Structure formats: C-alpha cells, structure tokens
Amino acid sequence: MVGLERGGGEKGLGRALAASSGGGDMTFKLVLLRHGEGAWNKENRFCSWVDQRLTPNGIKEAQTCGKVLKEAGFEFDLVFTSILSRSIETSWLVLQEMEQEWVQTESSWRLNERHYGALIGLNRAELASIHGEEKVKLWRRSYDITPPPIDESHSHFHEIYNDRRYNYCDVAKEKLPKAESLKEVLDRLLPYWYDVIVPEIKKGKCILISAHGNSARALLKHLEGIPDDEIVNVTLPTGVPVLLELDENLHPVRPHRFLGNQEAIQAAIKKVEDQGKAAAPGKNISVSAN
Numbered sequence: 710m711v712g713l714e715r716g717g718g719e720k721g722l723g724r725a726l727a728a729s730s731g732g733g734d735m736t737f738k739l740v741l742l743r744h745g746e747g748a749w750n751k752e753n754r755f756c757s758w759v760d761q762r763l764t765p766n767g768i769k770e771a772q773t774c775g776k777v778l779k780e781a782g783f784e785f786d787l788v789f790t791s792i793l794s795r796s797i798e799t800s801w802l803v804l805q806e807m808e809q810e811w812v813q814t815e816s817s818w819r820l821n822e823r824h825y826g827a828l829i830g831l832n833r834a835e836l837a838s839i840h841g842e843e844k845v846k847l848w849r850r851s852y853d854i855t856p857p858p859i860d861e862s863h864s865h866f867h868e869i870y871n872d873r874r875y876n877y878c879d880v881a882k883e884k885l886p887k888a889e890s891l892k893e894v895l896d897r898l899l900p901y902w903y904d905v906i907v908p909e910i911k912k913g914k915c916i917l918i919s920a921h922g923n924s925a926r927a928l929l930k931h932l933e934g935i936p937d938d939e940i941v942n943v944t945l946p947t948g949v950p951v952l953l954e955l956d957e958n959l960h961p962v963r964p965h966r967f968l969g970n971q972e973a974i975q976a977a978i979k980k981v982e983d984q985g986k987a988a989a990p991g992k993n994i995s996v997s998a999n
C-alpha cells in the first residue's frame with residue numbers, strides 16, 4: 710500500500726477495492742469529508758442547521774480536496790451529502806475538480822450537522838468567556854452532553870423549521886431534533902448508514918460522504934470504536950478528505966488518514982480547536998448554562 714509522503718505519495722490510493730497482501734480479502738475504501746469553510750465558520754458562530762454558503766476560502770478548500778482526490782486516483786461511484794447547502798456545494802466542487810460531475814448523489818437530513826439547539830448563531834469565543842472554555846469544549850466535543858434546546862423564541866427557529874427541505878425527511882417535522890449530543894447524532898445517522906450506505910459499500914462502490922464536522926465525527930467514532938471519553942479529542946478540519954479502509958465486516962484495517970498536505974492539515978485542526986478559546990465578552994449572548 711502506498712504511503713502518505715507529501716509530493717505525490719498518495720497516488721494510487723483511490724482504487725475502490727484492493728486485495729490485501731496474501732489472503733485476497735477485500736478492503737473497502739470510503740472517503741469522509743467535512744464541507745469547506747462556511748460563512749459562520751469564519752465568524753466563529755455555531756452554524757448547525759442554519760443553511761450557509763461556502764466562503765471564497767471554503768470554495769478553494771473544496772477545490773483543493775477535489776485535486777487531492779483526483780491525484781490519488783479516486784473514482785467515485787456514489788456520493789452522499791446532508792441536505793444543508795454547504796455539504797452539497799462542497800460535493801459539487803469536489804466532483805467538478807475531479808471531472809466526475811455525473812456521479813449520482815443522494816442527500817439525507819440524517820447526515821446533517823449536529824443540531825446545536827439554543828447555541829445556534831452564538832459566537833464560540835464569546836460563549837467561552839462567559840461560561841468558560843471547558844464548558845464550551847464539552848458542548849462542542851463531548852459524546853453525550855446535549856446543549857439547551859432551541860425554542861420558538863430563537864431568532865433562527867422559524868427559518869429552520871419552516872424550510873421546505875424538511876418536508877421531505879423520513880420523519881415528521883415535529884419529530885426532528887431541537888438539540889443533539891454527538892450520541893444523538895449517531896442515533897439518527899446509523900439507520901441511514903446501515904440501510905442505505907452500507908449495502909452500496911458492500912457492492913464494492915467507491916463512496917464519498919460529504920458531511921459536517923460532527924456527523925463525520927460520529928461516524929468515525931462508530932467505525933473506529935473510539936471510546937466516549939476520547940472522542941472529545943477528535944476534531945476534523947474543513948475541506949480535508951479522510952480516508953477509511955474497511956474490511957468485509959466494515960471494521961477498519963488501519964487508522965483513518967487525512968489526505969493532503971499534512972502540515973497544513975494539522976494547522977487547520979488547531980484553528981478549529983482554537984475557536985473555543987475565550988475572547989472578550991460580546992453583547993448578544995443569552996443561553997442558560999446547565
């Protein structure tokens with residue numbers, strides 16, 4: 710298997726199926742992706758189910774991702790996205806860069822970003838200066854802590870729940886979440902994973918999942934068996950492809966790998982982690998900390 714040295718070391722990684730040395734067992738390759746930077750990523754606000762477009766930088770990130778995947782030789786058979794524009798737009802840009810725009814795409818709310826409840830729209834750094842960085846880290850990265858739920862008084866409530874896209878979900882609108890822990894994200898994602906995505910992987914299809922920081926983390930936790938208290942340390946940067954290689958039981962044959970310039974990727978991870986550092990208190994912050 711090809712290593713990940715910079716300067717073309719990822720070439721050849723993209724074959725959908727590879728025989729492992731000796732036994733001839735099949736290895737399935739799956740690429741997980743967090744969308745490119747969106748407007749509220751840049752403003753350091755919890756974006757979650759608010760629909761945001763990519764920034765010019767986010768567009769570049771998605772295009773770079775497409776270049777990396779193209780150079781590595783990936784040929785996708787199927788793409789899955791959430792129903793939020795930033796994940797769909799990212800998949801378009803990736804496929805365009807790879808000259809694979811024709812690849813069939815399916816979208817589901819079950820791949821949406823985690824529902825951040827009452828935290829939606831708030832600035833992470835301002836929140837950290839009020840509630841402390843530890844509390845914000847727990848809200849952002851813990852496994853089973855659910856933030857306070859969104860209610861009708863929230864300035865983005867109606868924008869989210871009156872959005873026509875949620876008329877087409879496989880659950881009634883009233884049953885859609887009002888806040889989610891990472892565990893709750895996994896609970897709503899797994900039926901889609903097992904019923905829709907897994908059968909396609911098992912057919913040998915090369916699959917791209919263009920999702921979000923926390924829906925991708927939830928899936929990664931599930932596939933790699935990351936313990937509840939260790940998932941807090943897993944952060945995904947925007948627009949960086951994550952390669953997973955799975956055996957026929959969909960157990961990983963090696964740890965996930967970020968594809969691309971490793972130094973730039975580490976810097977991007979740090980940037981996302983630093984979003985939760987405290988800043989001078991801002992004005993419009995009101996959320997009950999419990």
Ligand SMILES: O=C(O)[C@@H](CO)OP(=O)(O)O
Pocket residue numbers: 754755756757758822823825833849921922923981
């Ligand atoms: O804003 C959000 O919904 C997510 C990132 O998409 O934020 P965080 O990185 O804090 O989980």
